[in-house]
Amino acid sequence: MDVTGGNGQPRPDENHPAEHPPAPETPNPEHDPERETEHESQPESRHDQGRPDRPGADDTDERTEHDRSLAHAGISRTDPPPKRPKEPGGGILMGRPFGVPVYVAPSWFLVAALITWVFGGQLDRVLPELGALRYLVSLFFAVVFYASVLVHELAHVIAALRFKLPVRRIQLQFFGGVSEIEKEAETPGREFVLAFVGPLLSLVLAGLFYLALKPVEPGTVPGVLLAGLMISNLIVAIFNLLPGLPLDGGRMLRAVVWKITGRPMTGTVAAAWVGRALAVSVLIGLPLLNQSGALGGDRDVSGMDTVTDALLAAILAAIIWTGAGNSLRMARLREHLPDLRARTLTRRAVPVQTDTPLSEGLRRANAAGARALVVVDADGTPLSLVREAAIVGIPEHRRPWVPVSELAQDLTDGMRVSAELTGEELLDTLRATPATEYLVVENTGEIYGVLSAADVERAFVKAMARPS
Numbered sequence: 388m389d390v391t392g393g394n395g396q397p398r399p400d401e402n403h404p405a406e407h408p409p410a411p412e413t414p415n416p417e418h419d420p421e422r423e424t425e426h427e428s429q430p431e432s433r434h435d436q437g438r439p440d441r442p443g444a445d446d447t448d449e450r451t452e453h454d455r456s457l458a459h460a461g462i463s464r465t466d467p468p469p470k471r472p473k474e475p476g477g478g479i480l481m482g483r484p485f486g487v488p489v490y491v492a493p494s495w496f497l498v499a500a501l502i503t504w505v506f507g508g509q510l511d512r513v514l515p516e517l518g519a520l521r522y523l524v525s526l527f528f529a530v531v532f533y534a535s536v537l538v539h540e541l542a543h544v545i546a547a548l549r550f551k552l553p554v555r556r557i558q559l560q561f562f563g564g565v566s567e568i569e570k571e572a573e574t575p576g577r578e579f580v581l582a583f584v585g586p587l588l589s590l591v592l593a594g595l596f597y598l599a600l601k602p603v604e605p606g607t608v609p610g611v612l613l614a615g616l617m618i619s620n621l622i623v624a625i626f627n628l629l630p631g632l633p634l635d636g637g638r639m640l641r642a643v644v645w646k647i648t649g650r651p652m653t654g655t656v657a658a659a660w661v662g663r664a665l666a667v668s669v670l671i672g673l674p675l676l677n678q679s680g681a682l683g684g685d686r687d688v689s690g691m692d693t694v695t696d697a698l699l700a701a702i703l704a705a706i707i708w709t710g711a712g713n714s715l716r717m718a719r720l721r722e723h724l725p726d727l728r729a730r731t732l733t734r735r736a737v738p739v740q741t742d743t744p745l746s747e748g749l750r751r752a753n754a755a756g757a758r759a760l761v762v763v764d765a766d767g768t769p770l771s772l773v774r775e776a777a778i779v780g781i782p783e784h785r786r787p788w789v790p791v792s793e794l795a796q797d798l799t800d801g802m803r804v805s806a807e808l809t810g811e812e813l814l815d816t817l818r819a820t821p822a823t824e825y826l827v828v829e830n831t832g833e834i835y836g837v838l839s840a841a842d843v844e845r846a847f848v849k850a851m852a853r854p855s
């Protein structure tokens with residue numbers, strides 16, 4: 388099982404502060420709110436013509452209080468700077484095959500203990516002479532079984548890398564593994580192949596364990612282990628081929644519907660709802676099949692086996708149902724990604740030279756209705772960006788004596804982004820070089836403005852709140 392789109396998107400962060408309240412400031416006759424409102428209501432603006440001095444003017448109906456000038460929005464001394472979201476932990480790092488980190492989640496140890504206990508009970512019936520050693524053999528079975536699950540996930544990873552899709556990580560967890568692929572396949576054919584290679588490799592492993600079992604004497608420890616690994620890999624393959632998201636079979640169904648309709652969103656919706664129906668079927672059908680003996684002989688329907696079956700079915704159904712819901716949310720996310728446009732999210736910026744006092748830079752920004760400062764050299768070439776968080780920490784009485792260069796962050800290649808970036812391409816660019824602000828430039832190299840990572844995150848949350 389693999390998950391496309393993992394944690395490459397911005398998330399709502401409760402640590403982001405509310406909008407900064409306006410600070411008391413001497414009225415500026417050049418900054419008349421009524422004139423500014425009247426100016427913004429004009430049908431054409433310099434921004435509409437692609438000029439770098441009015442970013443965001445074609446999106447005035449969605450402006451909020453944070454679209455005020457830098458001098459008003461950035462000088463509250465009590466508000467902490469926005470915190471960038473932290474990457475979630477993946478458990479214990481086991482290695483990096485093909486450059487992809489493999490983590491073992493804490494829940495795996497619970498599953499390993501459960502497998503050791505259950506398989507140990509079976510060994511006690513088949514090989515009672517083992518005594519307490521049966522649990523050591525059972526633990527070995529649990530480790531090898533999850534190693535085969537890792538091989539299943541590596542098949543997805545190799546296919547993804549072959550299609551030049553970035554893979555964030557592999558995580559071995561409760562009831563299997565997850566390959567977090569950060570982009571979806573470009574075609575339904577690639578999507579089908581990407582999903583099918585996992586179950587295919589599990590079937591191959593089941594066949595290899597079957598061949599290895601042939602020369603082994605039945606009723607021995609190697610015989611029991613090989614038989615158990617053959618059956619478990621066969622179950623993994625069959626289970627993942629079920630046609631419902633988030634299982635591999637669901638992704639294969641999504642690819643087929645995508646190919647027929649030409650719309651990946653339609654394929655996702657169809658496979659997700661089949662996944663939810665599958666979850667209900669597992670919840671009801673698995674205990675009934677076990678009690679009927681269809682999956683393993685006679686059962687004591689009044690004993691502990693009944694409770695275990697119901698619990699196992701409930702856990703599996705919850706995993707499938709939740710995964711199907713997550714797939715729908717990820718599809719909705721991709722549907723709204725085009726709403727994120729660097730051009731409309733960029734703040735207007737004022738160029739200042741390195742020795743300009745902060746107070747003078749803020750005065751110029753206030754007069755121009757800008758919300759960012761770009762430090763340039765004598766030729767107008769951008770050198771660095773004045774960080775909004777740094778401005779917050781400078782008291783007003785010190786601002787005439789602090790040059791803007793002391794509060795600026797040097798520009799790197801990754802901090803220069805094109806004004807034409809949108810959607811997933813924009814997010815990928817920002818994720819490649821984490822920063823709080825980015826210089827947005829036209830294709831000609833002209834300064835367009837400054838893009839704040841916090842503004843992108845707010846726009847993302849707003850877009851996700853809109854109905855599909």
